[in-house]
Amino acid sequence: MHIARELFIRILAGAAVLWAAASLAFAILQLFPSDPVQVIYGADSSVTPELRNAIRADFGLDQPVWVQYQRFVTRIAQGDLGISYQQRRTVTSIIGSELGSTLTLASLAVLAAVIMAFLASLLTAGRKTWLRRTLSSFELLSVSTPVLWVGILLLTFFSFQWQLFPVVADSGWRSLVLPVATLAIAVFGSLSQVMREEMDRALEQPFILTARTRGLSEWAIRWRHALGHALIPAITISTETFGGLLAGSIVTEQVFGRPGLGRITLEAITNHDIPVVMGIVLFVAFVFVTLNILADLLYRLVDPRLRVSN
Amino acid sequence: MVEFGSVTGLARNTGIAACLSAALTFLPGAGFAQDKPQSGGTLRVVTYEPLCLDQIEGTSRNTQTALQSIYDRLVSESLDGKFHPWIASNWTISDDQLTYTFTIRDGVKFHDGTPLNAEAVRFNLQRWLEVKKAGGAPIEAISASGDTVTVKLRKAYSPLLHDLSEPAQGFISPASIQKYSKEERCAGGPGITVGSGPFKVLSRTPGRDLVFERNDDYNWGPKDAAHEGKAYLDKIEQRFLKEDSVRVGAVESNQADIATGVPAISVEDIKAKPHLKLLQTQQPGIPWSFWLNQSKAPLDDIKVREALRVGADYAGLIDAVFLGTATPAYAALTPAVATGYDASLDKSWSFDAKKAQALLDEAGWKVGSDGIRVKDGKRLTLRGISATPWTNQQRDLYAQGLKAALAAIGIDYVRDVIDFGTADARFKANDYDIVDTSQAASEPNLLYGAFYSTETWDKGNTNWGFVKDKDLDSALADGLATTDREKRIAAYKAAQKIIAQKVYLIPIANPTVLLAANKKVQGVTFGTSGQIGSYYDVWLTK
Numbered sequence: 003m004h005i006a007r008e009l010f011i012r013i014l015a016g017a018a019v020l021w022a023a024a025s026l027a028f029a030i031l032q033l034f035p036s037d038p039v040q041v042i043y044g045a046d047s048s049v050t051p052e053l054r055n056a057i058r059a060d061f062g063l064d065q066p067v068w069v070q071y072q073r074f075v076t077r078i079a080q081g082d083l084g085i086s087y088q089q090r091r092t093v094t095s096i097i098g099s100e101l102g103s104t105l106t107l108a109s110l111a112v113l114a115a116v117i118m119a120f121l122a123s124l125l126t127a128g129r130k131t132w133l134r135r136t137l138s139s140f141e142l143l144s145v146s147t148p149v150l151w152v153g154i155l156l157l158t159f160f161s162f163q164w165q166l167f168p169v170v171a172d173s174g175w176r177s178l179v180l181p182v183a184t185l186a187i188a189v190f191g192s193l194s195q196v197m198r199e200e201m202d203r204a205l206e207q208p209f210i211l212t213a214r215t216r217g218l219s220e221w222a223i224r225w226r227h228a229l230g231h232a233l234i235p236a237i238t239i240s241t242e243t244f245g246g247l248l249a250g251s252i253v254t255e256q257v258f259g260r261p262g263l264g265r266i267t268l269e270a271i272t273n274h275d276i277p278v279v280m281g282i283v284l285f286v287a288f289v290f291v292t293l294n295i296l297a298d299l300l301y302r303l304v305d306p307r308l309r310v311s312n
Numbered sequence: 313m314v315e316f317g318s319v320t321g322l323a324r325n326t327g328i329a330a331c332l333s334a335a336l337t338f339l340p341g342a343g344f345a346q347d348k349p350q351s352g353g354t355l356r357v358v359t360y361e362p363l364c365l366d367q368i369e370g371t372s373r374n375t376q377t378a379l380q381s382i383y384d385r386l387v388s389e390s391l392d393g394k395f396h397p398w399i400a401s402n403w404t405i406s407d408d409q410l411t412y413t414f415t416i417r418d419g420v421k422f423h424d425g426t427p428l429n430a431e432a433v434r435f436n437l438q439r440w441l442e443v444k445k446a447g448g449a450p451i452e453a454i455s456a457s458g459d460t461v462t463v464k465l466r467k468a469y470s471p472l473l474h475d476l477s478e479p480a481q482g483f484i485s486p487a488s489i490q491k492y493s494k495e496e497r498c499a500g501g502p503g504i505t506v507g508s509g510p511f512k513v514l515s516r517t518p519g520r521d522l523v524f525e526r527n528d529d530y531n532w533g534p535k536d537a538a539h540e541g542k543a544y545l546d547k548i549e550q551r552f553l554k555e556d557s558v559r560v561g562a563v564e565s566n567q568a569d570i571a572t573g574v575p576a577i578s579v580e581d582i583k584a585k586p587h588l589k590l591l592q593t594q595q596p597g598i599p600w601s602f603w604l605n606q607s608k609a610p611l612d613d614i615k616v617r618e619a620l621r622v623g624a625d626y627a628g629l630i631d632a633v634f635l636g637t638a639t640p641a642y643a644a645l646t647p648a649v650a651t652g653y654d655a656s657l658d659k660s661w662s663f664d665a666k667k668a669q670a671l672l673d674e675a676g677w678k679v680g681s682d683g684i685r686v687k688d689g690k691r692l693t694l695r696g697i698s699a700t701p702w703t704n705q706q707r708d709l710y711a712q713g714l715k716a717a718l719a720a721i722g723i724d725y726v727r728d729v730i731d732f733g734t735a736d737a738r739f740k741a742n743d744y745d746i747v748d749t750s751q752a753a754s755e756p757n758l759l760y761g762a763f764y765s766t767e768t769w770d771k772g773n774t775n776w777g778f779v780k781d782k783d784l785d786s787a788l789a790d791g792l793a794t795t796d797r798e799k800r801i802a803a804y805k806a807a808q809k810i811i812a813q814k815v816y817l818i819p820i821a822n823p824t825v826l827l828a829a830n831k832k833v834q835g836v837t838f839g840t841s842g843q844i845g846s847y848y849d850v851w852l853t854k
Contacts, residue, residue, distance in 0.1 A: 034733065050772035053445050088363050088372075090498040100519065154557060162565040169558060170358060170551045170567040172520070259553035261519025269363070272700070274733045 012298070016291035023287040024078055027280050028071055038063060038276060042087040061087075078284065084277035086270075093281035096266060104262035107254065108247045110178065111185035116236075118186070119194035123232055124224050127201035137194070144191030149250045153184040153257035169258060181258045188250040189243055196239055197232040204231035233304050241293045248286060349539065349835065353852040354547040358559040359572040359844075361519070361552035365500025367480050368443050373843070376479035378550060380839065380846040381524060381543075383482020383507035386414060386433065387473055388534035389840050391596075393650035393754055393797075395473050396536040399428060399483065399508075400461075405795055409468035414461045420532045422485035423512040424503070430456040435486040437463065448772070449475055468793045470800060474755040479839070482507060508532070510543040510848045524548040524847075537849055538835060544851035563588060563828045569852075570833060572844055574826040576637040576706050582828045591827040592637075595842030596648035596754035598762060599641035600707060602696070602818040603747040607778035610692060611745055615675040617815035620694070622661055623668030624717035630821050633710045637826060641819035644763075644811045645756055645804065648822075648842070651797060652756035652804030657812050668721050677722065685722035694718075696727040696746035699735040707748070710820070739769040739776065747776040750823055754840035756804040760788045763807070763816060777816055784810045 039057045058064045062073065077084060083093035122141075126134035144152075160180055161169045167179045204210065205228050213223050251264035263282065270278035302308045362375035367383075387403070388396045400414040420428040434456035441451055450466040463472070475481065485506040489497070492504050505513045510533065511524035530542045551568065553559045559571040560578045564585055574582065574590070582588050604611045604620070611617055627640035639647075643657040677685035677692050685692040698707070711727045718725045727748070730738070738744055751758050751774070760767065765780040767773035784807055791803035811817050825842040832853045837845035 038733075050445060050448055051770070054772070090364060090366075090369050091495045095495075103519070154555070157558060157561060161567070162561040165565060165567075168567055169553070170356060170562050255519070257555050257558060259520065259551065259555075259558070261517065265519050272731075273363075274731065 009295070009299075012295050016295065019291055020284065020287055021075075024075065024280070024284055025071075027283045028074055031276055031280070032067060038087065038274070061085075083281035083284065086275055086278045088270075088273055088275045088278075093277050096278060097263065097281060097285055100261055100263050100266050103260060104251050104255070104264060107178070107181055107185060107260065107262060108251060110182045111189060111247065111250075112243070114182060114186035115189040115193055118190050119197050119236075120229075122194045123198040123201050124229070127198045127224065127228065127232075128205040141191040141194050144187045145195070147187075149184060149188045149253040150257060152187055153180070153254055156180050156184055157257070181254050181260060184257070185247065185250045185254050189246055192239065192246075193236060193243065196235045200232040200235045201228045204228040230304065234301065237297050237300050237304065240297055241290060244289065244293055349544055349849075349851040350854060351544045351851070352546055353544075353854075354549060355545050355570065355833065355847065355850060355852065356568045357548065357550045357570045357572070358553045358562045358568040359550055359570075360554065362522070364498040365505045365513075365516070366484075366494070366497040367482060368439060368484075369494055369498055373841075377839075377843045378522060379482060379505070379507070380479045380509075381511040381548065381848060382505060382509045382513060383479070383484065384420070384428070384509050384532065384534075385478070385482050386476045388536055389474060389477040389754065390536045391648070391650065391754070391838070391840060394536075395477065396534055398534040399433065399532065403473075409470070409793065409795060410465045412463040412465075412472060414463075416459050416461060417532055418459070420508055421529060422483075422487070422506055422508045423527060424485050424487055424506045426485055426487045428483055428485075428508045430459050430461050432483060432486050433461045435489075436481070436483045437461070439489070440481060447475060447480075470792055470795045471755050471757040473795070474753075474757075474840075477840075482509070510846070511545075511548060514547070519552065521552060522550045524550075533848055539849060543848050544835075545847060548847055560828060563830065566830070569830040570836070570844070571828045574828050575704075576635045576826075578828070579635060579637060579826065587831055588828055589831050591829055591836055591838075592824050593838040593842055594639075594646060594648040595750070595752050595823045595825050596650075596840055597646055597752040597842070598644060598750055598758055598817075599646050599819040600638070600748065600750040600821045600823055601641065601644070602820065603749075603762070603774075603776040604816065604818065605742070605745050605747075605777055606816070607742060609690075610675075610677070610687075611694070613675050614815060615671045616677070616692075617818075619668040619671040619675070619721070620718070620723065621815055621818050622664045622671075623721040623723065624714055625663040626714075626818075626820055628663065629710055629713050629717070633713060634706050634821060637706070637824045638821035639824075641822045642812070643808045644759060644817050644819060645808060646822040649754055649756055651754070652791075652801045652808075654805040654808040656805075657808060660812060665721055672722060679722050683719065683722060684724045691724060692722060693724040693726060694745040695743075696725060696748055697735055697738055697744045698727065698729050698748045699732045700729060701732060702749040703729055711748070742778075744776075748820075750821075752841040752843075756800065757788075757792060759804060759807050759811075760792060763811060764788050779816045781810060781814065781816070784814075784816075 038061065039054045042057050042061065062070065081094065085092055086096055089096060122137050126137055157169060157180060160166045167176050169177070169180070171177070201224070210223060210227060213227055248264070251262060252268050253264070254260070255262045255264040256268060266278060267282050269275070270282065359378070360374045362378040363372055364375055365379065367375050367379060384399050386398060386400045388398045390396060399417055399420060401417045403412060403414045405412055414433070416430045416433055422428055426432070434454050437454045440446055441454065449472060450469050452464045452466045455462050465472070488504060488506040496504055499518070500513065501516045502513045510527055510530045512527050514523040514525040516522045525547050526543050526545060528542055531540070533540055553562065556573065556575045556578070560574060560582070562568040563571040564582070566587065579590060582590050604617055606612050630638055630640050642660055643654045645653045647653050647655070672685055677687045680686035680691065696711070708729065715725045715727070751762065761773040761775070763775055763777070763779045763784055765775070765785050767775045768778060769776060787803050787807040787810065791800050791807065794800060825838065827836065827844060829836060834851050834853060835849040837849060839845045
């Protein structure tokens with residue numbers, strides 16, 4: 003019952019975080035100097051005063067701030083994120099329709115990054131070889147290179163020069179390769195660095211020596227004993243990785259012209275489409291909270307010591 | 313990263329939204345007219361995405377540009393500023409300029425099979441009046457009877473035909489408006505986005521592409537188009553890529569046939585590719601300019617304004633920065649505005665640092681300790697504003713060069729590039745000295761919105777300078793009161809002369825719109841806002 007109670011508390015705390023995020027976002031946008039009417043109407047033309055008033059009334063912007071806040075919180079609690087100023091669609095339907103594309107991109111990128119990081123740490127932890135030096139330079143490069151540049155570089159060579167992967171035509175998996183590679187490279191660096199460091203440390207522990215004396219092969223040691231240790235920090239940085247994925251998908255979707263959450267985030271921010279920005283802020287906060295709860299549960303699965311202490 | 317649709321700047325809502333002309337324009341570098349136009353083929357375009365496919369709900373220029381081939385309009389305006397029959401087979405304007413009567417062409421059908429008759433035209437215009445207040449056009453009533461539609465005005469308004477020729481006034485099937493919600497129409501798609509144009513929507517994937525297929529029934533093209541009957545192309549695939557370098561890379565690697573919004577830095581690259589050609593047109597409208605705020609010091613003093621105009625080598629800087637993609641501007645309208653551009657103003661002032669310094673001395677601004685001039689303890693700082701969608705790499709670079717040049721004569725020029733919402737707030741607070749942007753439309757009445765004394769920002773217009781000039785007002789009112797072309801040209805030439813004399817505006821550069829196209833693409837046209845035109849006349853060599 004311990005776990006159930008703890009989970010309940012965590013969920014309650016998560017809801018509080020979401021409420022705080024929503025209120026903060028609302029407050030910041032109130033302090034914002036811009037007039038939503040101009041945004042609703044578009045930056046391409048100016049608005050006559052009568053039209054301005056009509057639009058204000060239409061979106062409930064003529065109400066006092068506290069009424070707007072009350073309506074806002076009530077709406078959010080019911081899962082209604084409002085209507086986009088620019089697309090005139092509900093924010094929930096926008097997020098719903100764009101989510102799939104980003105999920106495909108992000109999960110493939112994470113899969114690729116995790117496989118690469120696994121292989122890199124299995125191959126190079128505890129060893130001082132040329133391979134390790136090469137891989138760590140690559141990790142450093144991947145951490146420090148802007149995603150935009152990686153994307154354009156990949157496009158220049160693999161799409162424009164050698165025409166292996168199209169950017170214009172939609173040809174199934176082939177149009178996914180470059181965006182996934184771009185995003186995977188961005189995530190791979192830090193993941194691999196953290197995992198190898200932890201494996202390095204694990205390989206120096208006495209239980210590894212014991213295993214060696216039992217005559218286990220080097221691969222078995224790494225695979226069965228050291229890898230488990232490397233997983234804990236990998237879970238810890240998973241929320242951080244999620245942040246990286248989100249930022250990375252904004253750029254990746256922009257460069258490769260893919261639909262998705264990143265694209266609409268950028269579009270909404272540049273156009274001041276406030277309901278969409280708010281909706282995404284809340285959605286992202288929700289995912290962060292959920293990920294944190296999940297990560298805590300996963301620790302118990304991966305690390306038996308935590309189960310016992312409860 | 314600048315959107316073609318918005319770099320053109322703010323529009324007066326009556327006059328500016330993009331406008332299609334289906335006239336065939338022979339463009340420099342467009343190649344010689346080849347044999348006979350051939351039917352067939354798919355055109356692949358890489359361009360900007362329209363967010364909302366309903367052009368009355370969504371006002372974005374990207375929407376209007378993308379849908380020019382889907383919707384037909386009452387009349388067509390060619391680049392020479394003349395109007396041609398389209399859905400209206402002819403029209404009359406009453407002597408008092410208050411009643412416009414249009415005869416609607418027979419046999420026009422929307423893609424859903426419903427007729428585009430006088431009633432459908434009235435329905436669309438009424439919606440424009442209700443939802444958009446007709447963009448400020450003083451319309452009193454719209455009625456339909458038999459095959460005629462009558463538009464009654466409260467007062468004379470000469471840009472009406474221009475407004476009706478704009479892509480935003482394309483006719484949507486009334487049946488689809490009644491059947492689908494705002495949300496569904498904005499999302500759009502086949503069967504929802506229903507016009508009567510030479511192409512119909514085949515599919516739409518938001519964030520990715522919008523595909524058109526030919527409308528085989530089409531037989532009602534605008535009179536000024538290069539051909540009659542249906543369009544040549546089987547299909548048009550518009551793929552949305554926001555990143556400039558990626559769009560250019562896509563045409564260079566033959567993955568696309570046309571790229572819009574080509575940045576100046578890619579021009580040499582494209583010219584060097586044997587399979588590509590560069591298509592360009594000069595953008596009609598108000599050049600990229602400085603609007604000077606005359607409601608307060610220091611720009612309320614004409615001497616300071618004149619010093620600002622001659623104190624830097626504006627023309628010389630253009631060649632250095634714009635890499636041949638802009639020409640020096642002197643008039644308040646660009647040379648592409650056929651109705652009214654005043655060529656006599658060309659080179660009517662030039663760089664003269666000594667004169668600028670003398671003018672500033674006369675005005676009481678003396679050089680201070682750090683080289684910047686001072687008067688009554690105040691530094692000569694000019695605070696400029698531009699909104700992010702109005703600027704681009706070249707304009708930013710130019711402004712930096714200008715800052716250095718103006719510092720040499722003791723003017724401290726500061727330019728803030730801010731988001732549109734913040735700019736809107738600063739306009740309302742009168743917190744600026746200079747606004748820099750350009751405006752796009754072939755309609756000279758743009759000047760009314762930008763300079764008529766009452767048309768300030770809070771009234772929904774762009775007289776950022778707070779210009780109050782009786783002579784200018786009367787010239788602009790004259791241009792608005794008559795549809796007589798010669799009289800209008802005279803009125804707007806007079807207006808440009810006053811604007812230049814009194815230094816109400818410093819025109820800087822006449823922008824050029826650039827497209828990269830594969831050499832097999834023929835018949836590309838440009839619209840009257842400088843945007844790529846309808847694909848009706850476009851064909852591909854085999």
